[in-house]
Amino acid sequence: MYIFRSIYEIINTISTAKTLLTEMFEKRKTISFRYIDALELLKDDENRLKILIEKEVIHQNGNFLELDVRFLDFFETLLEANEEIDTATIDENIEYLHELMDYYLKEKIQSRKESYVRNIKLTFQKIARVTIRNIMNLQNSIDNTFKHEPTYQIKIAKLKNLDKKRINIQNLIDSTEHLILHEERLFFQQATDEELGRILLELRQELQLSAHSLIRAQQDIINYLNQIKNQVILVEKIRKVKYLQDQFELRARSNLAEVMENEHSVLLEGCTQTSFKLSPEYLASDEARPIILRILSNRKTREHIRKNEAGAFSEEDMKAQAMYEEVVNxxxxxxxxxxxxxxxxxxxxxxxxxxxxxxxxxxxxxxxxxxxxxxxxxxxxxxxxxxxxxxxxxxxxxxxxxxxxxx
CATH class of the missing domain: 1.10.10 (Arc Repressor Mutant, subunit A)
Incomplete structure (x- = not known):
């Protein structure tokens, strides 16, 4: 694995290929990036592309390229574009806080104590940021799973797994609250830092809002699972009715006749066609003449429209490239x-x-x-x-x- 020698080298390497890296990041979930497309974005400078591959910013797989997972994670973290729900990070940060607070209580040198407090403040801020991000990803994942997952069994499994992650996030929120209020009272009594107090106040407010959001997420999961259950039951009933109909056993093996006899919904009644005949005397009268002329005019209009209908597509039309307007998502x-x-x-x-x-x-x-x-x-x-x-x-x-x- 290539190891960069300095931050300057990392920044300089990325800046020389910013157009290519931006394009590859934006298309990371849609298409495989071709080698020739990368060359085109680098203005056919193959040497620059080889440097990116040698420094493992980009990996080559045959004629295709992909971003290295380290840079991909780095970009997604900074841009908050990662949809994964990461509860392990919060758990690790809580454990790290216990370690730092223990070091602080055992340390005698004031400057080193201050360095521990600084790391503790950064860790609390990281917990707040990751918790909020996880809840946003959780809610988006719940909605997207219900709306876009086509397979019922997978949809149910995903929602149940998301509910488990919701419970994990709630447990981590409770653990953070317990750490602040009960577990590390001795540390908070000794570390009288004004900024730390402000950070803790903001953190507790954000954790309370997060807990409310998790309640909403739980309600959404329950509602979605109930809707899916009802849909599955309905589909199974329709399939059974269809099977009985195909076997010509629907009336014999079901209470269809009884249900239809007792059902008087307008939807099942159909549209009653009004049928009446005009007398020859009325049709010969002057009163009926304008009506007859209007009907003839309407029939001629319908014939004209029918004659102007488009014919079948030719082979040339079928091969023509379609034009699409890009719709705002x-x-x-x-x-x-x-x-x-x-x-x-x-x-x-x-x-x-x-x-x-x-x-x-x-x-x-x-x-x-x-x-x-x-x-x-x-x-x-x-x-x-x-x-x-x-x-x-x-x-x-x-x-x-x-x-x-x-x-």
Whole structure:
């Protein structure tokens, strides 16, 4: 394994291939990156590409390339783009806190005591950050599993495993609270650090919010599992009815006739066609003439439309390349908006409101101001439960809008 000699070497290596690394990171889950595509992004500088492979920033597998797992994890951690739920990290940090607090109580040199306190503060901040990230990933995974997993058995298994991870996160929150309030009382009595007190206060507030979010996640899992159970029961009943119908045993082996006799729903009644005949005397009268002419006119119009119907596709049409308009993925935009709110909270900064965020968001295609207002309205209507609608209003050119922040 290649070992870098300095931070300067790492930064310089990455900066020389920033376009390629950005493209490979964005497409890490969709496609395998081809060697010739990488060369094109590096302006056919094969020497630079070989250096990246030698320094193991990129791995080559035949004609394809992929990012090294160390750099991939590094980018995902900094950009908070990793959807994995990592409870082991919090557990390790809690154990590390016990060790640091024990070292602090046994240390006699004040400067070394201060270094232990500094590491303790950093670890508490890391626990808060990882906990919030885990809960966001948990909620997204629950929603995505229910909406997009096509196989019922896998969907149920994934939801049950996510519920286990929810319980693990709750246990780690309880362990952190117990550490602060009970286990290490002697340390907190001796380490009278003002910044540490502020960090602990913020941490406990975030842990309480996290506990509330876990309650919501538990309710979602229960609701989704119940919906899946009902869907499975319904599908099994439909399959059984279909089997009996195919075997011509439906009436003999079921109570279909009794149910249909007692069922009077409008849906099952069908549409009654009104049937009446006009007398020849009426059709010959002047009163019926305008009606007959209007009917003839309508029939001619329908014939004209039928003649103008498109014919079958030719072989040339079938081979023509289709054109698609790239649609904005609202779910990704909302996810980025919620992440920006979490980042602002960690930095003690005021988060951007939704309309300002959309104006500065990097869409895959060009989005004008009018489309931004449309996206703004769509997000508010579809994701209202994830947003905080304030009483303040903002103005941008001719637009006046309500200021909406991440919940």
């Amino acid at each position: 609202l779910e990704e935009v909302v996810k980025s908006f919620l992440q920006s709110g979490a980042e602002a909270q960690w930095k003690n900064e005021q988060p951007k409101d939704l309309f300002t965020f959309l104006l500065h968001y990097s869409f895959q295609r060009e989005v004008n101001e009018e489309e931004c207002t449309t996206l703004f309205c769509q997000i508010v209507s579809l994701y209202e439960d994830k947003l905080e609608i304030s009483d303040d209003f903002g103005r941008y050119k001719q637009y006046e809008y309500a200021k909406i922040y991440p919940l």
